[in-house]
Structures are given as C-alpha cells and as structure tokens.
Amino acid sequence: MNLIDKNVLLNQPDREEVESAVVRLAGDSGDGMQLTGGQFTLATALAGNDLATFPDFPAEIRAPAGTTFGVSSFQINFGSRAIKTSGDSFDVLVAMNPAALKVELKGLKTSGMILADTGSFTDRNFRKAGYERNPLEDGSLNAYRLVALDISQLTMDSVKEYGLTNKEALRCKNLWTLGFVYWMFGRKRQATSDWLHAKFSKRPELASANIAALNAGHAFAETAEVLDGFQGFAVPPAAISPGQYRAVTGAEAMAWGLAAGCQLAELEMIFCSYPITPASSVLHTLSNMTAFGVTTFQAEDEIAAACAAIGASYAGGMGVTSSSGPGIALKGEAIGLAIST
Known part of the structure; x- marks a missing residue:
C-alpha cells in the first residue's frame, strides 16, 4: 500500500x-x-x-x-x-x-x-x-x-x-x-x-x-x-477521462474474443459446454450472440461436450469447449483424440 x-x-x-x-x-x-x-x-x-x-x-x-x-x-x-x-x-x-x-x-x-x-x-x-x-x-x-x-x-x-x-x-x-x-x-x-x-x-x-x-x-x-x-x-478518485464505461468480466472478454476470432476467420463457431463454475459464464454470454454466427450446445456431461466440439470441427466449423479443473480431467480422453487426429 x-x-x-x-x-x-x-x-x-x-x-x-x-x-x-x-x-x-x-x-x-x-x-x-x-x-x-x-x-x-x-x-x-x-x-x-x-x-x-x-x-x-x-x-x-x-x-x-x-x-x-x-x-x-x-x-x-x-x-x-x-x-x-x-x-x-x-x-x-x-x-x-x-x-x-x-x-x-x-x-x-x-x-x-x-x-x-x-x-x-x-x-x-x-x-x-x-x-x-x-x-x-x-x-x-x-x-x-x-x-x-x-x-x-x-x-x-x-x-x-x-x-x-x-x-x-x-x-x-x-x-x-x-x-x-x-x-x-x-x-x-x-x-x-x-x-x-x-x-x-x-x-x-x-x-x-x-x-x-x-x-x-x-x-x-x-x-x-x-x-x-x-x-x-x-483512496482518492482516479483521473479517469469522462465517458461511458462498463464492467467486463474475464468470461465476457473470452466470449467476445472467440466470436471476433471466428468472424475474422469466416468460420461458424459451435460452442459445446457443460455447466461448471466459472466456465458457465462463457456459455451464458455466447448463447446471446447467435447474430454473430455462434451456435451453443449445452451437453449432458463434460465428455459429450468435448466430443461434440470435435465433431463440429470435423464438419468444418470452429468447435470450442470450456470447463474448469475437474471438468478438464474428464475431457482428457477426448482431447487426446482431437490431438491425435
């Protein structure tokens, strides 16, 4: 301090x-x-x-x-x-x-x-x-x-x-x-x-x-x-330029970045995920971005989410999945499949 x-x-x-x-x-x-x-x-x-x-x-x-x-x-x-x-x-x-x-x-x-x-x-x-x-x-x-x-x-x-x-x-x-x-x-x-x-x-x-x-x-x-x-x-106020500001979470920034990257690459994004804190917020944000070529899929479990994202990539889209610590462990076999193929 x-x-x-x-x-x-x-x-x-x-x-x-x-x-x-x-x-x-x-x-x-x-x-x-x-x-x-x-x-x-x-x-x-x-x-x-x-x-x-x-x-x-x-x-x-x-x-x-x-x-x-x-x-x-x-x-x-x-x-x-x-x-x-x-x-x-x-x-x-x-x-x-x-x-x-x-x-x-x-x-x-x-x-x-x-x-x-x-x-x-x-x-x-x-x-x-x-x-x-x-x-x-x-x-x-x-x-x-x-x-x-x-x-x-x-x-x-x-x-x-x-x-x-x-x-x-x-x-x-x-x-x-x-x-x-x-x-x-x-x-x-x-x-x-x-x-x-x-x-x-x-x-x-x-x-x-x-x-x-x-x-x-x-x-x-x-x-x-x-x-x-x-x-x-x-703590005195900071010298911030006048204007309109908004709070942005890391999950929101990630969602926007994924959507922007797929737009620039001219690829449809298929985001496949299973709810888990804190990754759920990325799914929530992207589910409201269908106008930007984003399709979201809430799978029945972590393994299905990873496999669905791999399938979307095989079909020519940008398959994306998300999770946190224990979810990544469950996705391990599917991630290995994606790497090997």
Whole structure:
C-alpha cells in the first residue's frame, strides 16, 4: 500500500490516505464472497477509483465445508492511479473461517490487516483446515494487524427482529462484513441497499435483514475502535477521462474474443459446454450472440461436450469447449483424440 499523506481528505478526518489498496475476501463457497466482492466493486467504481478484480473459485466439485479445498475468494485492486492488474500481495484479508486464513495468509503483506470471524474459528474447523491450535491466539499473526470479531454472532444480533431462521440469519454475515469493509475505505452503501431491495423483491424481510446487517457492520466499525488509532483508509478518485464505461468480466472478454476470432476467420463457431463454475459464464454470454454466427450446445456431461466440439470441427466449423479443473480431467480422453487426429 503506497502511503501518500494522512488527514487530508475532506469529511474524512484522521483517515490514512493511500494511492491504492488490494483487498482479498475469502471464505467457504457458501459464504457469499463472490457476491460480496461484486458489491464492493460496484461501490468502488461509483467512488471513482480505477480497479481490477480476480474472482478465485475452488477447483473441486462440492468440496466439504470448512476445508482448504473449498475456499472461495475475491480480490480487488483499486486506487487513484491507473490499475492494470488485480494485484499481487494484498493489504487487507477477510477470513471467514480458518481454512480461508490458511490458504490466503501467504499473500498478505507484512503489517497488513486481517478481519477474521471468530465465530467460525472452532476446534472442528481447526482440524479441517489443518491447524493444531487457534492461529488467532498463538502469536503466529503478530506480524499483522488483526481484527478478530465474532461476526456470526454480531450478524445474528443485528437481524434478530426479522424472524429469520438461524441458517437464514447467518447467510447475512457477508453483508455485515461488507459493511465493515465499506467503513474501512469510505464506501457508500446506497447502491448495495438498492441492489438488495431488487434481489429480494419477493421476500422483503430478507432484503431488510441484509440491509440491517450491512448497516450494523458499518456502525460497528465506525464506533468500536477495534484497532487503536485506526480511523480507516481514504483512496482518492482516479483521473479517469469522462465517458461511458462498463464492467467486463474475464468470461465476457473470452466470449467476445472467440466470436471476433471466428468472424475474422469466416468460420461458424459451435460452442459445446457443460455447466461448471466459472466456465458457465462463457456459455451464458455466447448463447446471446447467435447474430454473430455462434451456435451453443449445452451437453449432458463434460465428455459429450468435448466430443461434440470435435465433431463440429470435423464438419468444418470452429468447435470450442470450456470447463474448469475437474471438468478438464474428464475431457482428457477426448482431447487426446482431437490431438491425435
């Protein structure tokens, strides 16, 4: 994190001004880290920062909860300068369970900040993550600035009045955490509140509960003084030329590139795939591009998808398939066939 000065941003007294920052959000696949990262990205874009993101999904299919294999992460690099990559080491790590801390700690800068949910740091989860003792208490994190909070309980307390089940209440803890991180970087909450109202329009009690959790996390961070003297960071807006901008994911860029390449080669593209995160987004994007000579085929399994793409190539088209880690393993024999013929 490149320090510029302190106490200079108007209306943000005592905040530490930084030119850029990298934040990594990590937890179980069911902890909503991709959603949390997406909303933080939206708030950051609206704040005028340049940014780049990196969603990091687990390779395993349905990895057991609490294990290192099931950690899902989202990284964002943002700042007042031109941002070209999602960043290498990060300044802030949000660890929703011990497995997330175990997997991601190596990427955190020395003296970086850790926000950990102590409610998930149980003996059972320690064993799943491969810890012999509690890393929050054994001194192994002394090189970092640790904020250890029972986010699970704080979330349940904040949504108690909405009559949710314990399971539904705990699903709001990513929004509580998001509120805390919003305060850390001076982000506004209105866009996320609007999004929640739209998402849960048929279940307004869920919208209200999630918004309450978001506001509670923000209020807690603002008033609790969890780190002595820390008043949050301030990241000035970037000097971005006026105009209309849009967010582009890697999957969308890949889909557009494939379509453009086939257009230039004057070949019809036949995209054959089986749904699997994160490759499904490429299939979703291309399914709306039939006007550009794209045909999509959702196969019954990974092997069929690979074989269909090979068949399309034999017939003179541009056969393409997609997948991720375990899916590629299933396609191995068909890929070998394509190479040998």
